[in-house]
Each structure stands twice: as C-alpha cells, then as structure tokens.
Amino acid sequence: MRKLFAILSISALFLTGCGSSSSTSSTTNQSANEFATTISDESVVVLDVRTPGEFAAGHISNSINIDVETGEFANQVANLDKTKTYAVYCQSGRRSAIAASEMAKLGFTSLYNLNGGISAWAGAGQTVVQD
Numbered sequence: 001m002r003k004l005f006a007i008l009s010i011s012a013l014f015l016t017g018c019g020s021s022s023s024t025s026s027t028t029n030q031s032a033n034e035f036a037t038t039i040s041d042e043s044v045v046v047l048d049v050r051t052p053g054e055f056a057a058g059h060i061s062n063s064i065n066i067d068v069e070t071g072e073f074a075n076q077v078a079n080l081d082k083t084k085t086y087a088v089y090c091q092s093g094r095r096s097a098i099a100a101s102e103m104a105k106l107g108f109t110s111l112y113n114l115n116g117g118i119s120a121w122a123g124a125g126q127t128v129v130q131d
Contacts, residue, residue: 032124
C-alpha cells in the first residue's frame with residue numbers, strides 16, 4: 001500500500017509539473033479589433049507566419065514574414081529580440097497559435113495571437129495590403 005501511495009504521489013507531481021508549464025503561456029489571443037489596438041503601438045513587431053506566397057497576396061501593414069511551416073522557423077525567430085512584443089497571425093489562427101507556442105518555448109515573453117487570422121482581420125474591415 002505504501003508503494004502504491006508513493007507511485008501515485010510521484011505521478012501526481014509529474015502531472016502537476018506538466019500542467020503548470022502549459023498553463024503559464026505568454027500568449028494572449030485577441031480579436032481583430034483588439035489586435036489592431038495592439039499593433040497600433042509602433043514598438044510591437046507584427047509577424048505573419050504564412051507562406052511567402054500568401055504574404056505577397058495580402059498582409060497586415062508593416063508585418064514581417066517568417067513561414068512557420070519551414071524547418072527553419074525556430075532558427076529564424078531565435079534571431080529576433082526576445083524582449084520585444086510580437087503580434088502573430090496567419091490565415092485562420094492555427095499556424096499562428098503554433099508559432100506563438102514555439103516562440104514561447106524559445107523564451108519570448110510578450111506574444112499576441114490574432115484569433116481567426118487575417119480572414120477575421122479582413123472580415124472586421126481592417127486593411128490588408130499587397131506587394
């Protein structure tokens with residue numbers, strides 16, 4: 001019985017440790033209007049994590065493009081200043097959530113994710129620019 005209790009206690013400790021690390025995310029999910037307010041601060045870096053083709057077809061003004069689905073994403077964002085605030089978006093919000101999660105693991109502490117991506121952005125009447 002003591003062994004069972006010890007095993008259960010240790011298991012609970014490991015599960016609690018895993019749960020707490022995932023619940024302390026540094027990413028804030030935002031609507032298009034909230035995201036617009038966030039990026040109105042010129043110190044915020046706007047990061048589009050879609051493909052270069054998607055970016056060229058239309059993006060949020062002053063954003064930089066680093067494709068999250070390339071094998072180089074972690075290396076590319078590792079060169080960014082981790083002390084800055086990043087507003088991350090993609091087409092629908094799925095890839096930007098992945099990107100923000102990866103960035104948080106790399107030590108970025110101030111991250112905002114656009115819920116619904118650029119689709120929600122355009123749907124809210126926000127401006128999309130093309131190259």
